[in-house]
Amino acid sequence: MTAQKEEQFFKKEKGCLIVISGPSCAGKGTVTEIVHQHCPDIKFSVSETTRKPRPMEKEGVDYFYQSVENFEKRIEENMYLEYAKVHGNYYGTPRDYVEKMIDGGYDVILEIDIQGAAQIRKTFKKAVYIFIAPPSMEELRRRIHSRGTETKEEMERRLSCAYEEMTNADDYSYIVINENKETAARQVRAIITAEKCRTERLINHVLEILKR
Amino acid sequence: MTAQKEEQFFKKEKGCLIVISGPSCAGKGTVTEIVHQHCPDIKFSVSETTRKPRPMEKEGVDYFYQSVENFEKRIEENMYLEYAKVHGNYYGTPRDYVEKMIDGGYDVILEIDIQGAAQIRKTFKKAVYIFIAPPSMEELRRRIHSRGTETKEEMERRLSCAYEEMTNADDYSYIVINENKETAARQVRAIITAEKCRTERLINHVLEILKR
Numbered sequence: 001m002t003a004q005k006e007e008q009f010f011k012k013e014k015g016c017l018i019v020i021s022g023p024s025c026a027g028k029g030t031v032t033e034i035v036h037q038h039c040p041d042i043k044f045s046v047s048e049t050t051r052k053p054r055p056m057e058k059e060g061v062d063y064f065y066q067s068v069e070n071f072e073k074r075i076e077e078n079m080y081l082e083y084a085k086v087h088g089n090y091y092g093t094p095r096d097y098v099e100k101m102i103d104g105g106y107d108v109i110l111e112i113d114i115q116g117a118a119q120i121r122k123t124f125k126k127a128v129y130i131f132i133a134p135p136s137m138e139e140l141r142r143r144i145h146s147r148g149t150e151t152k153e154e155m156e157r158r159l160s161c162a163y164e165e166m167t168n169a170d171d172y173s174y175i176v177i178n179e180n181k182e183t184a185a186r187q188v189r190a191i192i193t194a195e196k197c198r199t200e201r202l203i204n205h206v207l208e209i210l211k212r
Numbered sequence: 213m214t215a216q217k218e219e220q221f222f223k224k225e226k227g228c229l230i231v232i233s234g235p236s237c238a239g240k241g242t243v244t245e246i247v248h249q250h251c252p253d254i255k256f257s258v259s260e261t262t263r264k265p266r267p268m269e270k271e272g273v274d275y276f277y278q279s280v281e282n283f284e285k286r287i288e289e290n291m292y293l294e295y296a297k298v299h300g301n302y303y304g305t306p307r308d309y310v311e312k313m314i315d316g317g318y319d320v321i322l323e324i325d326i327q328g329a330a331q332i333r334k335t336f337k338k339a340v341y342i343f344i345a346p347p348s349m350e351e352l353r354r355r356i357h358s359r360g361t362e363t364k365e366e367m368e369r370r371l372s373c374a375y376e377e378m379t380n381a382d383d384y385s386y387i388v389i390n391e392n393k394e395t396a397a398r399q400v401r402a403i404i405t406a407e408k409c410r411t412e413r414l415i416n417h418v419l420e421i422l423k424r
Contacts, residue, residue, distance in 0.1 A: 134421070138424070174406065190405035194399075198386060203387070209346070
């Protein structure tokens with residue numbers, strides 16, 4: 001991007017970082033996807049991984065694919081806001097993309113697991129943390145079972161992990177109970193709109209109105 | 213209302229008090245009116261006054277009309293959340309209606325001037341305070357002039373008062389710039405939705421989900 005184009009592209013005010021998390025199978029991916037469809041202006045961070053692309057996945061849409069060597073080099077250079085190794089593969093949120101968008105005035109959504117959100121919290125105190133919760137543990141169990149791709153043991157492990165993760169809800173600013181995905185997405189959008197109206201974000205604007 | 217009907221009417225969780233204020237002619241009345249049309253579940257507090265009803269006004273819709281004697285008795289009994297004497301007439305927000313609705317789980321909107329909001333703030337620390345600001349001081353001047361019912365001196369007094377009132381914006385949790393009344397009303401509704409999702413309001417609900 002040329003300097004001139006970049007100037008037109010970026011806005012004066014900083015953007016918000018919105019972190020959407022919650023237990024496995026609470027529906028954070030689905031809710032985030034609906035928010036994405038309604039809010040084309042919001043940027044969605046794409047993770048990097050050392051896992052091989054699956055047949056339908058696209059570079060830059062599902063993930064950015066990295067070699068293990070590159071990923072580990074980038075860890076040492078502090079290039080990830082958070083990262084984790086799962087089943088032998090690295091997954092991480094690239095710091096540069098997120099920081100550039102926020103500094104440029106764009107809101108960025110990160111949809112991330114509980115452990116990742118805890119890592120982000122150490123760096124971004126001012127981010128908006130939204131916890132997506134299932135309407136009941138039976139419903140969560142039903143959703144885990146309906147995925148159907150796992151063994152019974154794996155499903156039980158996932159459910160007990162979800163119980164544990166539910167106790168993290170009070171680390172978040174907002175809780176959205178995902179009984180209905182459209183309602184939940186509407187609540188997430190309302191939270192983003194409300195956060196843009198917070199006095200600490202707009203007080204300078206009011207002072208400028210007074211000067212004119 | 214019978215005890216049984218009251219039980220059906222009231223909800224388990226407490227409601228929110230939403231205080232909408234801002235300088236004269238910023239449009240807080242119009243914005244609140246649009247929110248009212250979209251949110252039939254929200255209760256709107258009706259003020260009491262000792263002023264005589266104007267031809268089109270209705271008891272219980274525009275105001276509850278009180279005698280001076282009654283009003284002063286009710287001041288002494290601490291029956292007003294806030295009150296003021298303007299041009300020789302009393303105006304006040306009845307405490308009982310607001311507290312009953314909030315305890316019963318209803319959200320209540322108070323649309324009130326800056327001085328009234330400051331009085332409410334002493335009692336209701338947890339209320340949601342929304343400041344409606346004009347998009348510019350020229351626009352505010354235009355809106356004051358277009359009312360057209362006042363002398364030039366009165367209009368200048370109102371404008372200089374509005375300047376003063378604008379400096380109170382940082383006492384509020386949220387600022388809504390009223391450039392377009394529909395957008396402003398949508399932002400107010402988003403703020404109310406977001407406030408209902410705050411973790412301190414929903415954490416007990418999540419703990420109950422975990423128990424079931």
